[in-house]
Amino acid sequence: MPLSSHAKPVDTFARASELEAELKRTVRGEVRFDRGSRALYATDGSNYRQVPIGLVIPRDAGDVIAAVAACKKYGAPILPRGAGTSLAGQCCNIAVVLDFTKYMNQILEIDPDRKFARVQPGVVLDTLRDRAEKHQLTFAPDPSTHNRCTVGGMIGNNSCGTHSLLGGKTVDNVEELSILLSDGTQMTVGVTSDAELDGILRAGGRRGEIYSKLRNIRDAYAPEIRARFPQIPRRVSGFNLDELLPERGFHVARALVGTEGTCAIVLEAKVKLIHSPQHRSLVALGYRDAFEAADHVMEILEFQPIGLEGFEGSIIDALRKRRAPNLDLLPEGGGFLLVEFGADDGTEARQLSARLIDRLKKVPHPPSSRTYTNAEAGAVWQIRESGPRAAAFAPGAPAEWEGWDDAAVAPEKLGAYLRDIRKLMDEYDYKGAFYGHFGHGCIHMRVSFDLESEKGIRNYAQFVDRAADLVVSYGGSLSGEHGDGQSRGALLPKMFGPELTKAFAEFKAAWDPENRLNPHKVVDAYLPTENLRLGADYKPLDPHTHFRFPEDDGSFAKASLRCLGLGACRKQDAGTMCPSYMVTLEE
Amino acid sequence: MLFEMLQGEVTRGGWNDEHVKKSLDLCLSCKACKSECPANVDMATYKAEFLAHFYESRWRPLRAYAFGMVDKWLRLASIAPGLANFANRAPVLSHLMRHVLALAPERKMPSLAPQSFQRWARRNGVPGVDDPAQGAAPSAPAAHGEVILWADTFNNYLHPETSRAALQVLQAAGVHVRVPRQHLCCGRPLYDFGMLDEAKDYLINILETLREPIDAGVPIVVLEPSCASVFRDELCNLLPGHSRAARLRDQVFLLSEFLEHHAPGFEPPRLSRKVLLHGHCHHKALMKMNDEESLLRKMGVELHSLDSGCCGMAGPFGFEKEKYAVSQAIGERMLLPAVRQTLSETLIVSDGFSCREQILQSTGRQALHLAEVLRLAAATEHSVPEPSASPSF
Numbered sequence: 001m002p003l004s005s006h007a008k009p010v011d012t013f014a015r016a017s018e019l020e021a022e023l024k025r026t027v028r029g030e031v032r033f034d035r036g037s038r039a040l041y042a043t044d045g046s047n048y049r050q051v052p053i054g055l056v057i058p059r060d061a062g063d064v065i066a067a068v069a070a071c072k073k074y075g076a077p078i079l080p081r082g083a084g085t086s087l088a089g090q091c092c093n094i095a096v097v098l099d100f101t102k103y104m105n106q107i108l109e110i111d112p113d114r115k116f117a118r119v120q121p122g123v124v125l126d127t128l129r130d131r132a133e134k135h136q137l138t139f140a141p142d143p144s145t146h147n148r149c150t151v152g153g154m155i156g157n158n159s160c161g162t163h164s165l166l167g168g169k170t171v172d173n174v175e176e177l178s179i180l181l182s183d184g185t186q187m188t189v190g191v192t193s194d195a196e197l198d199g200i201l202r203a204g205g206r207r208g209e210i211y212s213k214l215r216n217i218r219d220a221y222a223p224e225i226r227a228r229f230p231q232i233p234r235r236v237s238g239f240n241l242d243e244l245l246p247e248r249g250f251h252v253a254r255a256l257v258g259t260e261g262t263c264a265i266v267l268e269a270k271v272k273l274i275h276s277p278q279h280r281s282l283v284a285l286g287y288r289d290a291f292e293a294a295d296h297v298m299e300i301l302e303f304q305p306i307g308l309e310g311f312e313g314s315i316i317d318a319l320r321k322r323r324a325p326n327l328d329l330l331p332e333g334g335g336f337l338l339v340e341f342g343a344d345d346g347t348e349a350r351q352l353s354a355r356l357i358d359r360l361k362k363v364p365h366p367p368s369s370r371t372y373t374n375a376e377a378g379a380v381w382q383i384r385e386s387g388p389r390a391a392a393f394a395p396g397a398p399a400e401w402e403g404w405d406d407a408a409v410a411p412e413k414l415g416a417y418l419r420d421i422r423k424l425m426d427e428y429d430y431k432g433a434f435y436g437h438f439g440h441g442c443i444h445m446r447v448s449f450d451l452e453s454e455k456g457i458r459n460y461a462q463f464v465d466r467a468a469d470l471v472v473s474y475g476g477s478l479s480g481e482h483g484d485g486q487s488r489g490a491l492l493p494k495m496f497g498p499e500l501t502k503a504f505a506e507f508k509a510a511w512d513p514e515n516r517l518n519p520h521k522v523v524d525a526y527l528p529t530e531n532l533r534l535g536a537d538y539k540p541l542d543p544h545t546h547f548r549f550p551e552d553d554g555s556f557a558k559a560s561l562r563c564l565g566l567g568a569c570r571k572q573d574a575g576t577m578c579p580s581y582m583v584t585l586e587e
Numbered sequence: 588m589l590f591e592m593l594q595g596e597v598t599r600g601g602w603n604d605e606h607v608k609k610s611l612d613l614c615l616s617c618k619a620c621k622s623e624c625p626a627n628v629d630m631a632t633y634k635a636e637f638l639a640h641f642y643e644s645r646w647r648p649l650r651a652y653a654f655g656m657v658d659k660w661l662r663l664a665s666i667a668p669g670l671a672n673f674a675n676r677a678p679v680l681s682h683l684m685r686h687v688l689a690l691a692p693e694r695k696m697p698s699l700a701p702q703s704f705q706r707w708a709r710r711n712g713v714p715g716v717d718d719p720a721q722g723a724a725p726s727a728p729a730a731h732g733e734v735i736l737w738a739d740t741f742n743n744y745l746h747p748e749t750s751r752a753a754l755q756v757l758q759a760a761g762v763h764v765r766v767p768r769q770h771l772c773c774g775r776p777l778y779d780f781g782m783l784d785e786a787k788d789y790l791i792n793i794l795e796t797l798r799e800p801i802d803a804g805v806p807i808v809v810l811e812p813s814c815a816s817v818f819r820d821e822l823c824n825l826l827p828g829h830s831r832a833a834r835l836r837d838q839v840f841l842l843s844e845f846l847e848h849h850a851p852g853f854e855p856p857r858l859s860r861k862v863l864l865h866g867h868c869h870h871k872a873l874m875k876m877n878d879e880e881s882l883l884r885k886m887g888v889e890l891h892s893l894d895s896g897c898c899g900m901a902g903p904f905g906f907e908k909e910k911y912a913v914s915q916a917i918g919e920r921m922l923l924p925a926v927r928q929t930l931s932e933t934l935i936v937s938d939g940f941s942c943r944e945q946i947l948q949s950t951g952r953q954a955l956h957l958a959e960v961l962r963l964a965a966a967t968e969h970s971v972p973e974p975s976a977s978p979s980f
Contacts, residue, residue: 006594006596010596010597034606035597035598035599035606036588036598036604036605036606036607036609036610038597039588039591039592039597039598039606040588040591040610042591042597043590051596051597386625389625389626390625390626390627392626393626393627533590540590540593540594541592541593541594541595541601542593543593543601543602543640545636546635546636546639546783546784546787546825547632547635547636547783547821547824547825548824548825548826548827549824550823550824550827556589556593556633556636557593559589559629559633560589560590560592560593560633561590562624562626562627562628562629563589563590563626563628564626566624566625566626568623568624568625569620569624569628574894575619575623575894575896576617576619576623576868576871576872576896576897577617577619577620577623577624578614578617578619578620578630579615579617579619579868579896579897579899579901579917579920580613580614580615580913580917582896582917582920583913583916583917583920584613584913584916586613587610
């Protein structure tokens with residue numbers, strides 16, 4: 001059994017204090033190697049925990065360059081981090097963590113005519129979207145963590161969200177990246193014409209060397225890439241080597257999207273903005289169950305919605321037990337689809353949903369339906385966004401975890417895949433409700449894995465192994481938007497085969513030959529059962545307390561487990577939580 | 588951080604860990620996370636629990652006793668409010684007090700009213716809790732429509748006019764109101780300093796003193812949201828399985844909740860004014876603002892509910908010297924600029940004592956408790972000149 005996070009010693013980097021001194025000397029921003037800071041950054045939104053060497057909060061690119069230089073001098077691994085809401089363990093490592101969110105969070109430029117924005121990596125997605133909206137523009141990918149996730153993090157994970165139906169994945173919306181490599185090399189990368197490529201190769205140097213390697217990878221593996229990369233909307237697993245193909249323009253920036261901080265540090269990004277439909281119209285459809293809802297995805301896609309989400313009725317049941325508001329807004333059913341239309345005219349938007357309702361009335365066994373006003377739509381989206389994770393904490397029920405949270409298949413195969421994965425879950429007696437981006441075949445679930453006993457962990461490993469085989473048999477992708485990280489990195493060979501696994505390793509080695517950028521993620525990845533935050537040796541203190549914590553089975557330790565790294569406490573847009581975070585940007 | 592504290596691998600101080608203490612310093616105990624976090628992480632409670640243990644082996648700062656037991660100090664001071672106010676304002680004494688307690692020099696100390704609400708109630712014939720019901724035997728069950736109006740520390744000693752307004756409103760709705768004669772405090776300030784043994788004592792005292800009316804099902808109207816939140820939240824977490832505690836929790840209502848759901852004789856008076864509403868953090872987190880908003884709407888006001896987050900005062904937080912800057916930054920994020928831009932004819936409604944203090948001290952505007960708005964509306968309706976709601980300072 002691989003080591004849990006508790007079995008690994010906390011202070012493994014021998015020259016930590018020298019490194020700290022060097023960083024304090026050369027970085028103008030904050031350098032924190034105290035145990036409190038390290039404790040704070042030891043985990044993210046995943047099941048994993050790795051205590052960092054130290055924390056750097058850079059004020060600007062100069063600080064990042066200085067930090068990387070110091071890390072190079074002492075051979076320390078580096079981990080660039082945004083809000084830390086990654087779900088597959090991307091954001092924790094035994095490394096020097098660079099937190100971009102406190103200072104490097106600015107929008108540098110928005111060009112409404114040429115439709116792009118230049119941003120620092122720590123900018124919160126909603127901050128960008130709010131500014132862009134003033135020009136009736138938006139950044140298409142929108143994960144449910146949109147009010148705290150950062151564009152840098154989204155670039156790292158190739159994040160998507162509801163509106164990938166409207167504008168694609170993060171990879172489709174990145175134009176250029178200014179990057180810094182672990183050896184201190186800086187460059188700007190983007191699409192590369194043949195002429196430009198020739199020029200770069202002739203100029204030589206480190207840049208020439210890297211581009212030469214990339215070209216060799218492209219040439220050597222092009223047939224394999226074309227053959228084995230599934231042509232589905234949400235192929236997010238692995239590295240985007242397909243962006244290096246001639247038909248994609250040898251787009252080096254896009255090839256780096258989704259590399260999860262293992263290849264390059266983003267200092268600045270130039271991203272595409274698309275027109276934001278000014279009026280939206282939302283319809284909910286109620287089916288007998290989630291399988292039936294999934295079966296009808298193709299039918300609904302014909303109406304060209306800009307968002308097509310779904311979730312199982314059991315989520316609503318759990319929310320009902322917790323007396324969540326607004327549940328009566330949903331129509332009858334055991335499985336739901338949320339269909340969103342967009343138009344620049346309010347009437348047109350309403351007409352689009354009316355047309356859907358009309359046509360659905362004529363099918364045999366029509367679903368129940370409800371069309372929403374804008375105010376109601378907000379409440380319904382809240383249910384979709386917060387509901388599934390809130391439902392994972394039903395009192396008395398076992399806790400539910402990430403781990404098999406993100407598989408994606410072609411939308412036309414979704415119903416069949418869901419039935420099969422549910423059968424597999426039933427074999428292990430796992431509970432977990434389906435929800436997510438039904439329209440693109442990317443399904444999320446929190447599953448009642450037992451991550452605290454050896455047997456439970458073995459079962460989890462076995463399940464995930466078989467689930468991966470299942471997804472591959474459907475021609476799907478192990479990750480549809482959350483990224484591979486540590487949850488799925490070791491399973492990638494099943495999906496891509498030995499050749500492409502080698503290609504990924506070569507790609508990573510071209511950028512980071514010393515393997516110091518977020519090591520052991522995606523490539524040469526830790527096993528899914530390693531570095532668990534819980535693990536079989538999870539034995540927290542369970543002290544006597546004044547408060548009796550009746551909703552946490554009387555346990556303060558259990559109460560402390562409620563924090564899953566969702567990061568909602570980092571939002572700055574609406575509501576009250578958390579007043580001091582909002583003004584200090586300190587968690 | 589708490590997970591790590593209980594692991595003891597990185598932060599090894601357990602309950603004594605300075606890192607954990609530091610990470611909790613800027614928690615205002617607003618309780619927003621209890622309802623806004625999808626996993627309902629309840630930092631305010633965890634902070635109180637941590638501080639209770641952290642201070643087992645240390646002295647608390649002096650101001651913990653000053654603020655934590657503010658009920659006792661105000662009770663003492665109310666013997667001679669004029670003298671107390673003088674001492675408060677006298678330059679040397681007030682400067683010394685601020686220094687000793689590490690208080691922000693920018694903060695003014697609120698003044699005591701000349702007469703506490705409890706004293707006024709007693710002198711004006713309002714029955715206490717133990718007084719016999721009109722004409723009924725002492726052991727008879729509560730008369731229909733009987734209510735206890737909770738005399739919370741702030742609306743008793745500092746703003747009795749708020750309590751008087753609430754009394755008037757309840758009586759006009761045909762409710763028979765009793766006001767406790769005994770000194771009772773919910774203990775809210777104690778939680779901010781982790782003084783949980785004392786907090787439990789305060790609650791047990793209340794459960795004993797009000798044993799009969801609680802058992803008889805008498806509703807208790809609490810004007811101050813942060814007091815009501817003790818009964819709705821901390822009470823049954825400290826005393827789970829205590830059936831009288833559960834009854835008390837279920838019988839405590841904010842004024843708006845009571846009037847909306849438990850006062851059949853109540854007709855919302857009409858008021859055609861604009862209202863800017865700022866909800867107290869505990870109110871927003873635990874009870875939600877629905878009843879407050881629906882009542883105001885029924886009154887016919889033009890209501891603007893601010894999504895203002897926290898005002899920044901949060902009880903003792905905004906008074907603490909090293910927290911003042913953060914406290915102001917929080918208030919300036921949304922609420923204070925909005926208040927400054929509000930026309931003077933618009934009523935600013937905020938039930939929380941802390942919020943009203945913050946608004947007054949930072950903008951000079953006087954905010955009203957819902958009770959005062961209701962009384963204002965009733966007075967306007969009947970064309971009775973309203974009693975001047977003169978502030979105590």
